[in-house]
Amino acid sequence: NAGVTQTPKFQVLKTGQSMTLQCAQDMNHNSMYWYRQDPGMGLRLIYYSASEGTTDKGEVPNGYNVSRLNKREFSLRLESAAPSQTSVYFCASSIPGQQETQYFGPGTRLLVL
Amino acid sequence: GEDVEQSLFLSVREGDSSVINCTYTDSSSTYLYWYKQEPGAGLQLLTYIFSNMDMKQDQRLTVLLNKKDKHLSLCIADTQTGDSAIYFCAENGGYNKLIFGAGTRLAVHP
Numbered sequence: 297n298a299g300v301t302q303t304p305k306f307q308v309l310k311t312g313q314s315m316t317l318q319c320a321q322d323m324n325h326n327s328m329y330w331y332r333q334d335p336g337m338g339l340r341l342i343y344y345s346a347s348e349g350t351t352d353k354g355e356v357p358n359g360y361n362v363s364r365l366n367k368r369e370f371s372l373r374l375e376s377a378a379p380s381q382t383s384v385y386f387c388a389s390s391i392p393g394q395q396e397t398q399y400f401g402p403g404t405r406l407l408v409l
Numbered sequence: 410g411e412d413v414e415q416s417l418f419l420s421v422r423e424g425d426s427s428v429i430n431c432t433y434t435d436s437s438s439t440y441l442y443w444y445k446q447e448p449g450a451g452l453q454l455l456t457y458i459f460s461n462m463d464m465k466q467d468q469r470l471t472v473l474l475n476k477k478d479k480h481l482s483l484c485i486a487d488t489q490t491g492d493s494a495i496y497f498c499a500e501n502g503g504y505n506k507l508i509f510g511a512g513t514r515l516a517v518h519p
Contacts, residue, residue: 300451329506336417338497338509339452354506386451396440396501400451 298322300401302387308407309377317372317404319387327390328370329354329398330362332383339386345370377408413510415498420516427485429513431498434479438500441474442507443483446495455483455496485515493517 303318321328326347331339331354341354345364359381361373370389374381384405388398415431433441439460444452458465458472458481465472471484485492495512502508 336511338413338511339507340509341506344506388452396507397442397454397457398507400444400453402449402451 300387300389300399302385302401302404304404305402306405308409309374310409311378313377314373314375315377315406316374317385317387317406318369319371319401320369321387321389321399322368323389323391323399324367325389325391325399326367328364329388329390330360330370330372331386331388332356332381333386333403334383342372342385377406379408382406382408413498413500413508415496415510415513417511418514418516420518421488423488423490423517423519425488427483427488427492427515427517429483429485429496429498429515431481431483431510432479433481433498433500433508435500435502435508436476436479438502440501441472441481442499442501443470443472443481444497444499444509446497446512448494452497488515488517490517490519 300321329344330342340356343362345351348367363371384403387401390398412434421427442457443455445455469486473482497512498510499507
């Protein structure tokens with residue numbers, strides 16, 4: 297099992313460019329999440345998907361869109377990148393009921409100039 | 410609203426015990442968690458505690474929960490250099506959402 301995988305690992309964008317961060321899990325988990333991690337602020341939830349076909353906003357959804365393509369894949373899109381979106385982005389997945397443990401991917405480091 | 414707070418930095422000598430503290434606000438949290446993040450990596454679940462417990466031990470790790478004060482501690486016995494990392498406390502915020510603290514950076518020196 298690869299667990300949770302994310303691509304790309306690093307990306308540099310110019311202000312106004314768009315990009316999609318990809319996430320996939322092979323653990324047959326129902327729920328998937330996107331977080332951003334900024335220094336001194338821990339992880340903040342951007343969007344989550346409780347099951348295939350559903351998505352909901354988290355704490356900081358502005359400037360992002362998501363797609364739950366199928367049970368395995370959950371993508372995060374920045375339509376018009378801003379310097380404030382410079383961050384490390386983590387994808388996670390979980391099965392409700394198993395102590396609600398979330399399993400994290402290795403992260404995508406994004407720099408917006 | 411929900412909030413999780415932890416001190417940002419802890420330095421200990423190799424072989425000593427480390428105690429990382431956390432306070433949370435949501436008294437209805439079912440589970441509380443400790444995650445570890447090594448440099449350049451994602452978060453890895455270290456341990457969790459169910460809200461009706463006050464202590465859980467797992468090898469060198471001991472989790473203490475004071476529900477009355479909403480205070481959670483992670484104790485690492487015989488701290489090693491490999492324990493150097495950022496440790497995140499998290500509470501279950503409902504609907505499978507986790508609320509994370511800002512993380513405590515543990516530095517272990519010889």
